[in-house]
Structures are given as structure tokens and as C-alpha cells.
Amino acid sequence: MTHRLRCLxxxxxxxxxxxxxxxxESREIHKSGPFGKDGRLFVDTxxxxxxxxxxxxxxIDIVARIESEGSGNRARxxxxxxxxxxxxxxxxxxxxxxxxxxxxxxxxxxxxEAGTNELPLVHYKIKVPVSVRVEVKDYKSSxxxxxxQSEVVIDSYKGDIDVSRxxxxxxxxxxxxxxxxxxxxxxxxxxxxxxxxxxxxxxxxGGGFELDAEVGRDAxxxxxxxxxxxxxxxxxRGYDARVAVNGGGPVVRLKCDKGTVRLLxx
Numbered sequence: 604m605t606h607r608l609r610c611l612x613x614x615x616x617x618x619x620x621x622x623x624x625x626x627x628e629s630r631e632i633h634k635s636g637p638f639g640k641d642g643r644l645f646v647d648t649x650x651x652x653x654x655x656x657x658x659x660x661x662x663i664d665i666v667a668r669i670e671s672e673g674s675g676n677r678a679r680x681x682x683x684x685x686x687x688x689x690x691x692x693x694x695x696x697x698x699x700x701x702x703x704x705x706x707x708x709x710x711x712x713x714x715x716e717a718g719t720n721e722l723p724l725v726h727y728k729i730k731v732p733v734s735v736r737v738e739v740k741d742y743k744s745s746x747x748x749x750x751x752q753s754e755v756v757i758d759s760y761k762g763d764i765d766v767s768r769x770x771x772x773x774x775x776x777x778x779x780x781x782x783x784x785x786x787x788x789x790x791x792x793x794x795x796x797x798x799x800x801x802x803x804x805x806x807x808x809g810g811g812f813e814l815d816a817e818v819g820r821d822a823x824x825x826x827x828x829x830x831x832x833x834x835x836x837x838x839x840r841g842y843d844a845r846v847a848v849n850g851g852g853p854v855v856r857l858k859c860d861k862g863t864v865r866l867l868x869x
Contacts, residue, residue: 628679629670632687638663639694640732646739647699651724653746657733663696664730665689671723678723681705685723700725754791757782772853777802785869794856801863804855808868811852816844819860827868 638661646653651670667687671678684704690697702722709721731737737748738756745763748755752770757777764775764782772791775782777800784795785805789812795804806812806828818824828848857864 628674628682629668630682632667632669632689633665634689634691635662635664636691637661637693638696638732638735640734641736642694642696642732643736644729644731644738645695645697646727646729646737646741647697648725648727648740648744649700649702649742650722651700651726651744653727653729653739653741653744655729655731655737655746655748655751657735657750658730659732660730661732662730663691663732663735665691665696665698666728667698668726669723670726680708681721682723684708685725687725696731698727698729775802787869789853789855792854792856794858795864796856796858797860797862797864799861802859803865803867804857805867805869806855809849811847811849813851813854814844814846814848814857814866815854816857817859818843818857818864821861822859823863824859824866825864826866828866 640661642663644655644663669682669685669687671682686701686704688697688699688701705722733750733752735751736753737751739746739758741757741759741762743761744759746757746759747765747767748757748769750768754772754774755766755769756774757764757766759777759780761779762777763780764777764784766773766775766783767785769784769786770788770790772789772793773784773786774794775784776796778797779799780797781800782795782797782802784803786807789806789810795802816824857866
């Protein structure tokens with residue numbers, strides 16, 4: 604390598620090293636207030652994360668961090684234009700991620716709106732009393748809900764769902780997403796449903812429930828509760844069953860088409 608080329612190579616290297624690291628644009632929103640033990644929490648979000656945990660206070664605490672996946676003026680503007688709408692009372696909290704300003708700014712006379720990749724992430728951390736009912740509507744977030752002693756309802760498109768140590772009932776619906784549901788105590792009618800997704804539904808060993816299952820022929824179903832003998836004689840129909848497990852109890856409605864459901868012992 605000639606001296607000139609060597610110097611040129613070193614110059615390019617030093618120039619690359621001098622490029623500053625890309626920093627993400629972000630801002631944070633915090634809201635809290637009194638909240639009854641029988642309150643209801645509803646979250647409507649799109650992409651990012653949602654973490655719902657419990658504490659022994661009669662209060663709700665909401666932290667939302669809006670974060671761009673890019674940098675620069677446009678990213679900064681998108682973060683500022685992303686709104687977190689919070690409608691809070693002593694027994695109800697409705698929280699919504701609102702991208703309407705971002706989509707409008709990316710559009711051209713109403714066309715060519717912002718795509719999914721251009722929308723900022725919103726990361727929620729919410730604390731509620733243990734007996735609050737939780738309802739979530741989501742597109743592609745990662746959602747975790749822990750230690751709730753009530754009902755949990757989640758409808759997600761391509762997101763990941765993790766419900767742990769639930770005492771109560773659950774209603775989860777997902778399309779092409781993954782869900783892990785861990786029930787410590789089942790006390791109400793529950794439903795899990797997926798299309799092209801994957802669900803692990805864990806129930807107490809020895810606990811009683813009434814299984815109402817409808818599994819398509821292109822789906823996969825397995826159980827720790829010895830239910831395979833109930834499989835339909837017509838294999839092309841998949842798995843159709845209504846059976847009392849361990850003496851029966853709350854109804855568990857299971858529906859799966861072109862996906863996987865595993866019914867597991869806790």
C-alpha cells in the first residue's frame with residue numbers, strides 16, 4: 604500500500620470514529636391519583652411495551668415513555684407529536700396512545716401516512732390495586748400483567764403477552780402473537796383464542812374446570828390434563844370437546860385455528 608493510500612485510509616478511519624453516536628429522542632409522562640380497589644383500567648396502545656403490576660395502595664401510577672427508534676429533527680417532532688391520552692377518575696382509567704398528529708405530519712394531502720416503522724415506541728409502566736380489572740387493546744407491543752386478582756382481558760394482533768400469577772379469570776385473543784398465561788386460582792369463566800399464534804395456558808394442578816374446546820384441523824393442541832382421549836373421532840375436524848376436568852368448575856373456552864395451544868399444569 605502506498606503512503607498516500609495509507610494516509611487516506613487512516614483519514615477515513617478517523618472520520619468514522621469522529622461520527623457521534625446516534626441518540627434516541629424521548630420524553631416521559633407521569634400521572635397518578637386515587638384509585639378504588641374495584642376500579643377498571645383500559646389501555647389502547649400500538650407498539651412498545653406495557654407493564655401492569657400491583658401494590659397495596661389505593662392509587663394508580665402511570666408512567667409513559669415515548670421513544671423514537673431514530674434520531675434527528677423529524678424523530679424529535681414525532682416524539683413531541685405522539686400523545687398519551689389519560690382519562691382518570693377514582694374508579695376508571697382510560698389510557699390511549701394517539702398517533703394522529705404524527706400520521707398527519709407524514710401525510711401528503713391525506714395520502715402516504717406514516718408507516719408502522721416511523722411511529723415512536725410508547726413504553727408504559729402502570730401500578731394498580733390488586734383487584735382492578737385490566738383490559739388491553741394492542742397491535743404489536745410486549746404486554747406483561749402480574750398478580751391481578753380480578754379479570755384480565757387482552758386483545759392483541761402481533762404482540763407478545765405474559766400474564767402471571769393471576770387469581771380470577773382471563774380473556775385473551777391474539778393473531779400471530781405469543782401468549783403465556785399463568786393462573787394461580789381460576790374463579791370465573793375464561794377464554795383463550797388464537798389464529799396462527801401460540802398460547803401456553805397454565806392452570807393449577809388438580810384444579811377443577813369445564814373445558815369447552817374447539818381446535819381446527821390445522822392447529823396443534825396438547826394437554827397435561829389427559830384430554831387426548833376426548834379427541835374427535837373425525838380427525839379432519841381437529842379437536843372438539845366439552846369435558847369436566849377434575850370434577851368441573853369455571854368454564855374455560857379454548858379456540859384455536861392454525862396455531863398452537865398448550866394446556867399445562869401449574
